[in-house]
Amino acid sequence: MQTALDATIQLLAQALAVFVFPGILFITFLALLWQWIDRKVYARLQNRFGPLHTGWRGILQPLMDFVKLLGKEDLTPKAADRRSFAAVPVVMLVLSLVSAMFLPIIDMDPGTSGVQGILSFEGDLVFLLFMSTLMAITIVLAGYFSSNRYGQTGSARTGMLLISFEIPLVLALVTPALLTGSLRLSIITHELSKLSPAYIWLMIIPFIIYVISLQAELERIPFDVSHAEVEIVHGWQVEFSGKKLAMINLAEDIMLVFGAGMVTALFLGGPLLLEFIPIPLFSVEFAGFMATTWVGWVYYTLVFIFKSSLVIIVLSNMRTAFARWRIDQIVRAAWKFMVPLAIINLVLVQIALTYIFPILGVV
């Protein structure tokens, strides 16, 4: 009897984690919040106001847009592959949500060292890269399913963008994995926080490469060739409307949460902030208090939100400062500059780890 009760409570707690916090509901909340921050920063840098009327300084505007799109007419083109066309938004939403569940926002498994996400297993970094590639392939298929010329052009461009920027993206993630000797997101975050500050120098180039590639993965200016409203009218999205478009927009925002969260977890030290102060009060007692009590849930969440929003502001600035590149320029830049830089960086990291750090005496 007692075991059955325990199992039920366990199940309820897990359901709460998956559906409410830090699962689907919380991630959706973050997605809408990030969209608001992105829009607001983008607008202010252009000397505009951005969303203003819905809620405090327009903070509810992304939610209103989502709700309004849900109520709009849902059209399917005659020439489109009906089932696949309807499946695309659902698949995208599911893929992005599953990816976001790996983010170490709060510690879901206090027994293991490090901050674990809802889902966490050895080798999940590879799985996450696979998921993001799957997302890109879904986008390519979405354009072809809609049987629209603009959509097909947009899909072809997405494909070219993908083969250009997936490689530097993957190579940039090798460095943190190499430094910690693990492919598990939570372990990487945990181990990186224990390394000496000298290792920051090795993380700068991969960080820059990752942020640029992330901008390309999310198809934002200057890499928004597959949307390019003045050329191909939002590319692969052109035939989607109503509920489908709402789900696609939400999926893109969740991918933004996921991308910014990955930067936070792998390069900015995850949900730890005060623990890095080299005083025992912070690095031992405070860290232990946060890791074992419920206060940690609030603290880790706030730190995660703070660091991720910094990343969002960096991404918004990139969006403001550039014109849209042409697809051939993007492919050339990726293969002539980004990929060689990523490979050289790997060589440098290896040399530093094998020869330079032992000489300097860095542990």
Next chain:
Amino acid sequence: MTSAGKRIVIPPRVTIPIGPQHPALKEPGMFKLTVEGEHIVDAEVNIGYNHRSIEKISENNTHLQNLYLASRICGICSATHNGNYAQAVEFAAEVEIPERAKFIRTLIWELDRIHSHILWLGVAFHEVGFDTAFMLSWRDREIVMDMLENISGNRIHHDMSTIGGVRRNISDAQKEQMLKGFDKLEERVVFYRDVAIHEKTFWNRIDGVGMLEPPIAKKTSAVGPTGRGSGLKVDVRFNDPVQAYIPMIDTGDFEMVLSDRGDVAGRSVVRVLEVIEAINMCRWLLNNMPDGPIRARVRPRIQPNEVLARHEAPRGELIHYLITNGTNKPDRWKVRAPTYNNWTSMAHCLRGDYLADAPIILAAIDPCYSCTDRVVIVDGNGETIRLVSLDNLRIESNKWHKEHPRRE
């Protein structure tokens, strides 16, 4: 086995329509682009979606009414149409207008050029996805819009010229205000010039794109910044000056802005430098404006005459051809807008470029559809040309819809 007939072309040729309704186009027009992957192999230009039969309407209006109709041809270059029509009527009546009126009319034309070119610059930034510069340049365009509102009373349709002179005078206080505004505007325009030239992502999108070689530009009779961007010396202000351009050009302080690049970058540079030149022209006009009346009396009935008035609009040479018949209404009024000339080179510019470059190439001639589409062609079969009244059109369309019921 590799006969030409069996060769499979990869990627396949696709026809992508840009227009009649498209986010890149601010007005309706149709461009059929045949693309192979991303390369444009053929382009077809169809215009005529914005026909409003203004020339026909004008035949029932008096000359004074037509002035206001003329400025409604186009929202951006309204002062040029309005001023050029007034000029044409004055040529036909063979009257000389006061010096001060000439200066004010020229000033309005140059202000119009400044606002039109800054607007174009913003559109060009938008077409290559540089929305920040688009927003900022349109913010600074408000300086010149406020000036126009200050002296004419309207932001867009100034209607400043009237037959025999101008409607309003410019006071000394307004002059000081404008001179102050020009300093700020020049600072901003110099900044945008540097942005356009030194911002790599923007420059890479316009450098070497949409080549229009000088011989082809000459053959297709390109006018305005499109021609000058290809090194053609076509500028009515210098070639055939009218109004206050005559004393202004005689000072020798002003030069025609030319570029021998021939691509979109050349056209952009010509336009931006022309804004700076136009600001200097406006300063000269304000500082050397003579005193005197602003309007001469012209009798409403214009003697029978046939005149051609030329003027350099922001987009190029604008021609108003006017036949008067002794009444207060025109016998025939024909407007040839500069965009019409520049269309012919469009297909050549588009061919061989990337699909992604199509919007900026289209935008580079600064097309103004509403200026151009005034040809009365109603029947599509090419056999007959007839005018159809609105009621008949409605009856015919109802009949057509009855015969062709809506598809499921």
